[in-house]
Amino acid sequence: MTASAKGLDAATWAALVAQAAEVTERAAIAAHHLTGRGDEKAADQVAVDAMRTALNALDIQGRIVIGEGERDEAPMLFIGEEVGTGKGPAIDIALDPLEGTTLTAKAMANALAVVAFAPRGGLLHAPDTYMDKIAIGPGYPAGTVDLDNSPEDNVRALAKAKGVSPEDITVCVMDRPRHAELIAALRSVGAKVLLITDGDVAGVIHTAEPETGIDLYLGSGGAPEGVLAAAALKCVGGFFQGRLIFRNDDERERARRTGVTDFERKYALDELVSDQAIFVATGVTKGAMLDGVRVSGGQVSTHTVVMDSASKTVRRIHTVRPA
Numbered sequence: 001m002t003a004s005a006k007g008l009d010a011a012t013w014a015a016l017v018a019q020a021a022e023v024t025e026r027a028a029i030a031a032h033h034l035t036g037r038g039d040e041k042a043a044d045q046v047a048v049d050a051m052r053t054a055l056n057a058l059d060i061q062g063r064i065v066i067g068e069g070e071r072d073e074a075p076m077l078f079i080g081e082e083v084g085t086g087k088g089p090a091i092d093i094a095l096d097p098l099e100g101t102t103l104t105a106k107a108m109a110n111a112l113a114v115v116a117f118a119p120r121g122g123l124l125h126a127p128d129t130y131m132d133k134i135a136i137g138p139g140y141p142a143g144t145v146d147l148d149n150s151p152e153d154n155v156r157a158l159a160k161a162k163g164v165s166p167e168d169i170t171v172c173v174m175d176r177p178r179h180a181e182l183i184a185a186l187r188s189v190g191a192k193v194l195l196i197t198d199g200d201v202a203g204v205i206h207t208a209e210p211e212t213g214i215d216l217y218l219g220s221g222g223a224p225e226g227v228l229a230a231a232a233l234k235c236v237g238g239f240f241q242g243r244l245i246f247r248n249d250d251e252r253e254r255a256r257r258t259g260v261t262d263f264e265r266k267y268a269l270d271e272l273v274s275d276q277a278i279f280v281a282t283g284v285t286k287g288a289m290l291d292g293v294r295v296s297g298g299q300v301s302t303h304t305v306v307m308d309s310a311s312k313t314v315r316r317i318h319t320v321r322p323a
Contacts, residue, residue: 008089008119010310016091016117017278017308019058021317024282025302027051027097027113031284032293032300036107043104044068047097047113047284052076052083055093060084065125066094066224070254079125079258090120094227100199103285110199110287115280116231122275124227124267125258130245131223133200136216137208138237147241147266151185151218158216166190171216172203179219186218201281202289204229208238212288220245230272232279235307236314240269279307290316295323 030050034043048068055062062084068074077083077095084091093115098104100111116123134147136158144161145154151171159166167190173179175195186193194214196203200221206212226242233240243266246252252263282304283290291303300323306315 059088111284
């Protein structure tokens, strides 16, 4: 390990990295049993239950900072909930037990179980609102793209940095009516637009994976998912900016309760994830990043990615266990 998290020795951090996959694997297996059943809420609930059980088995003083919602909205894995055995390091946790509830209910690709760990205070307590996001992979000069620039200018600047034309840039965008103007602007400059139905955590991560062909991520999505995606980029390198979007006074009040006071602030990656981080995702359904859960011959197999910002390592783990 080339670095360690603040307040955590290298051995403690390495132990957490080693145990992290079990958390998302258990959630993914639980959700898999409801794949294609058409019941989003039921799939999400079983993933929540399984992830909570796995978290409570870890020797950590865990605190959920990004979860299923506030206490009155979520009976388990709510923001502020304490998890773990109460022994070991104080850890902040961001999670989405089922990133892609609709994808799972419809047996579509790219559903994931996702969790991120950081030392206490290392993750932004993002309110459950929307966030404008921009992301690119590693290796570009500082200032290549910026959330405040127009989509056209960002495409041109990224193309220049890559030494290609704007027509060679592929931009990932959530397929939502609110993005109609953004999509039109991107296409006007010649960029290719790859539309995804759900799963913007994976969409952001794909910018750091050359094999996906995605160069840039743009658009608005959930703020909690923004922090999770930033945790992944913290591990592998890349650029991310986000700005919270508030649609009403209730959302502003919700933000105040999480400590947000500057409603116009543009967050850099290191402000969203200010310490070392571990990012873990297990495929529920097969996708571009991970295979899905498979059950055959009395065994269940999972495919998990474990990213560690301290060591800058990425491990892909295939696990087989009794069904």
